Amino acid sequence: MSKSWANLGVDLHLEPTGSGVRRGLTDALRDAVASGRLAPGTRLPSSRGLAADLGIARNTVAEAYGDLVAEGWLTARQGSGTRVAARTVPGSPAPAPHRRPPGSPAYDLMPGTPDLGSFPRMAWVKAARRALLAAPSDALGYGDPRGRVELRTALAAYLARARGVRTDPDRILICSGFTHGLTLLATVLRERGVTDVAVEAYGLDFHWKRLTAAGLRTRPLPLDERGTVVEPLDATGAPESGAARPGARRTDPGAVLLTAAHQFPTGMPLHPKRRAAVVDWARRTGGVILEDDYDGEFRYDRQPVGALQGLDPDRVVYFGTASKSLAPGLRLGWMVLPGSLAAEVAAAKGHSDWSCGVPDQLTLAEFLTSGAYDRHVRAMRLHYRRRRDELVAALAERAPAVRVTGIAAGLHAVLELPAGTEEAVLHAAAWRGLAVEILGRFRHPDTEGASGPHDALVVGYGTPPDHAWHGALEALCEVLC
Missing domain, CATH: 3.90.1150.10 (Aspartate Aminotransferase, domain 1)
Known part of the structure; x- marks a missing residue:
């Protein structure tokens, strides 16, 4: 081992016991906690940092931490790292694992967040450096409300290749995430006369609340083993005038919000016949399909299900973000808009002044074009x-x-x-x-x-x-x- 056990992270002064690297580290940490040298609440180095200090594999440190978390000596919480368990005092036996009152979870298995520890920090820093050095000075101005052209161009190429999306940079708008984009579009739909939006019977309530806040009613569509049941969309018929226009109220659903590739949270893809049926409904009635492609890149057992938008770019608004593929803290998302909506949604964004940071837009563009993404x-x-x-x-x-x-x-x-x-x-x-x-x-x-x-x-x-x-x-x- 290239470095001393006593020379790591926050000067833990560990003395290894037992045989084997993992066993030695685990025993040394346990002894340090039991003796009181590591006080309750002490934050330990990250597994990456400790591994670098010791010259050992990161997985070895992660496994040692995991063993001690399972035994109750340590706690691990998202966002606050690994710490010495609060109830551990010198000379006390190891606390019973996993016996905590509600409100203080040791383990987080809540859906909706990626493994933030796997964010590609070094690759992102390198991309940021290249992007900022190459950017013209005017890139740092107020700019186009649709977002930087470098990112819109890179996304148009990537989405066509990876998700089957048909578009061009002029019809892509950069937003700060799905909820931001949904809020902008809901405002435009309401101004066009839409009053009701069909949604899936299971989903995220804050998405429905954004629609409600814009003055739209939400109507749930049931689910079965083939995904969302879209037949109820035709129950009220189509307005005589077709697509809604400003001032023309329509009480049937003028839009439908779907997670077609991987229904959230049930996990079912929309059946191919229903994909075709919902596109036919939109063409026939002038309705708009809002496609939330929140985790389309992560399919494991067969080829990815392509975006619904590819079936009809004039009737589908495609939403994507970097929240699952990279990290939600980047606050980077995108909308691929039909030509008939692109100018109105861009104007709505300009009026709201919900901007997205230019450095991160340029970095993501470089990340995409370099192949790092x-x-x-x-x-x-x-x-x-x-x-x-x-x-x-x-x-x-x-x-x-x-x-x-x-x-x-x-x-x-x-x-x-x-x-x-x-x-x-x-x-x-x-x-x-x-x-x-x-x-x-x-x-x-x-x-x-x-x-x-x-x-x-x-x-x-x-x-x-x-x-x-x-x-x-x-x-x-x-x-x-």
Whole structure:
């Protein structure tokens, strides 16, 4: 080993015991906590930093941290790193693992967030340097409300190749995420006379609230084994005048919001016949399809399902973001707009002054054109697939009665539960320090029938950092056994 055990991170002064690198590190950390040399609440170095100091593999450090988290000596929380457990005092036995009151989770399996520890920091810094050195001075001005042309051009090429999107840079608008884009479009639709938007019966309530805040009513569409049921869109018929225009009120759904490639949260893709049917509905009625392609790059068991937008670029608004592929903190998203909407949505963005930082736009453009984005996505696809496979294998061994669905793509899985047990399982998870979500949480309030197609947990296997993953998986199995 090239560096002394006593010369690491925050000067931990560890003395290794036992044989083997992982065993030695684990024992040394445990002794330091038990003796009181590492006080409760002390933040430990990152697994990457400690591995660099010691000259050992990052996975070895992550596994040592994971062992001690599982034993209760350490805690790991998203955003606050790995710390000495608060209840550990000198001379006390190791605390019982996963016995925490609600509100203080040790493990985060909430859906919707990628593994933030895997953000490609060095590659991003290199891309930022190249982009800023090459950028003209006027790039740092107020600029076009649609966003930097470099990024719009790079996205047009990437989306055509990776997602089957048909567009050009003039019809792409950069926004600060899906919710920002949805807010802009909702305002334009309302001004055009739309009053109702059909949405999936299961989804994110803050998306529905943004539509409601713009003065639009949301109408839930049911789900079945083939995805969202789109036939109800035709129930009220089409307006005689076709596409809605400013001042012409229409009470049937003038738009529909879909997660067609990977329904959130149930995980089902929209059946091909329904993809064709919803496009036919939009052509026939003048309606608009809002396609949220939130995790389209991450498909594991077969070729990716292409974007719905490719079937009819004049009737589909395509939304994408860097939130799942890179990190939500970048606040970078994009809308691919039909020509008939592009100018109005750009004007709405200009009026609201919701800007996106130029340096990050230029960096993402460089990241795309240099091939760094593709390399990162390929690496993360393998990373998340391994985690998915480990989740499925662990549940098959420890909780074989639990059926796992929605795993062909994305960063989360749906674990079916016996009827009427969602809340009890959620409570048990909280007492084991595990943050998960129930399927019923995503149900539209106007959806008729039971709380869901079935009781289930929605588990975000992409969320935990490496050092907490195995501890989180163990806690989940304990809850479901």
